[in-house]
Amino acid sequence: MLVSLGLLSTMAVVLLAPAVPAMMEAFAGVHGAQQLVVFSLTCPALCVALLSPFAGMIIDRIGRRKLLIGSLIAYPVFGTAPLYLSNLTDIIISRLGVGVAETVLMSASITMLGDFFTDLEREKFLAMNTGIASLSATAFFAIGGALASHNWRMPYAVYALAVVFLLAVLAFTWEPERHHSRRELDEAVMAAGPFPFFRLLAICVVTIAGGIVFMLPQIEIGVISAAHGFKSPATAGMIGAIGSVAMPVGAFTFNQLRKRNVKVQSLVVLAFVLGGAGLITMAAMSTLPLLTLGMIIHEFGCGFMLTGLMTWVLGLLTYEYRGKGTGAYFSSFFIAQPISGFLFGVVQRALGGSPLTAFYAFGGSAILLAVLLAIIQGMVSADRSKAVNTI
Template sequence: MSEIQVPLAAPQAPAAGRPQLALLLAASCMPVLGATLLAPVLPQVKDAFTGTAGVEVLTPLMLSAPALLVGLTAPFAGFVADRVDRRRTLLIAMICYSVVGTAPLYLPSLPAIVASRVLLGLCEAAIMTSCTTMIGDYWSGPRRARYMGLQTLTTAIAATVFLGAGGALGGAGWRTPFWLYLAAALLAVPMARILWEPARSGPRSAKLVALPWRQLAAPCLVTLFGGILFYALIVELSFVLDDAGVGSTAAIGGISAAMSLATAIGAGLFGRLSGSTAARLVPIEFGCTAVGLGIVAATHAVPVIIAGAIVTGFGTGLMLPTLLVWAVNRLTFEQRGRGTGLWTGTLFLGQFASALVVAGLQAGTGGLATGIGALAAITVLVTVLLVPALRGASRPLHLTHD
């Protein structure tokens, strides 16, 4: 008698748990480290390179140049994630991040430092896109929406810590904070052991599944402006406080950390609101941010500036996970890397444009405070226009394609 051949069941992918989530959340903080750690020491950097041509432009570019590169290359990083390998892309980017992140410890000139920050942006694009994509791969449904909100919450808390650390370490010299970029290389070790490449639903195809461009267009366009709002005070608050007479880097770092803590609180609320819609949440978030920017612009009194920064941080903290989940939560596995990269790119292009927009408004209105006030007024106008434009975004955010 011939034996009956029983087909073997296909091996199931391991279930992701807290260790994987913790590592992806920690890695997601690396681009935030690049964006916030140096904010308290920007006035010191400016003073250290006073004789450098274009120092007024190059100094804020230390923060905004990585954002430009993320904006330009995150879609390509998403393509690599979909076509090749999410995990490998992430690990390589983490190692390179530490190498170029610590380069300003020994670079002698401001242009060379800005160049190293450009390279840092390439690494940040791959890190942020891969982490967000893998969160979407490992989990689905309301849990995915909650963890994407938790990603924003974690990065906001990290920003609070990094701003405080930047201010404290800046007391020992403006180069000292760059040592913290070594954290990425340390994280890469457990990531190589614990993370795995998510399983595909079928064999790798020679042709990628087309992106739903109409589905992505609205959230990405709104995110472009949202990036301008999110980054405005991250770059400018230290200069606003300096103009108001706050000369201590530790004090500037502490106040900036308070704003980031408010961002974390806003992001933490998203998990409870993910059953709502973008049409309802986005105008509220933009309106809250506009109020905060208006308060910052209204006075030179430091307590009032702090209050405005906290309101702004709360609005942007709730805004980011809303925009992220709205854009990518219903993408398939084969689309998720490119969709996440596109959203990340538009966010960081907005962040890069933020310093330029505020500088243009400052030049047009005659001062930094009035420039921020003009941005608040523009945000009010955009919010009014968004109310009818978002009527079609009526699907609860936590619903997924899976």
């Protein structure tokens, strides 16, 4: 059930994307309406990027379940508000409320998965989380389009779905084992040792890079398709939809390889190789089937990427620090969304204005990063082996 909460974070943007043109038309008389409507769509992700570290700290102090319940109460209240709000500013405020609720919801639910399950069982559920989120994106885009064709407000009604998850959380979950007094919590933190700040920072840097690799085709699929001569939005949507099916396959494959004791870090390296190869293929291949193949390769690698990075973070931290680590992960991943769009524009201009050349550059950079990570991983493994032999 905790795994399926990924549906709510997915629909925050995907569900509403088809309604954007009609919403812009409805508020055409408002100064800066286009920018404000787009901001209303993306501001929940900005909240996740900025607030997740703080949410993680609060989760570690107060507890997971009660904050998850609170977020599931707030989510449909703020999410459905645009059904009756007539002022664009009020709608943006409600969307910021969605962002705060989503921040707590995502951090608390993934932290609870880390608390309840360990090792391969935990990784299985994280892979399921990635798969469900990916497949639901395609479904929500179709649902959002169907509802928006009647009225731009209608997609917001789907936020009421959170009530079902609220009832399920109340009925089927409990607070993970925790320390009941401030003194017990402080003693547990001391026993757990110092917070692994630098190791977590390294994972967060890799997560930002992985988020950029992941987000680039999601944002620029229309641009790269048009550069190859396929200018129809329907064609770009078809490429994205077909490619998205490969992500849960990648997550499942990740889980199967972990059962064979392949290291998480090695699979993250492979994810960057596949992601980079997918970007290069999309830039190089001018036929529709091969362009789609590039998207499939990329999304397959991202199935490894998302599952691997979450597994890496949760495996690093004990109960006392797991909320902080989860918050840091989500902050790093979501900050990649605005960074990726900005970087793409900068790189494209620097390389002469061609989106194809920019995709080559990002794909090559992803593969170079994979090589660097593999070298660092080898050095760390060698140092650990020496330490063991010395003992």
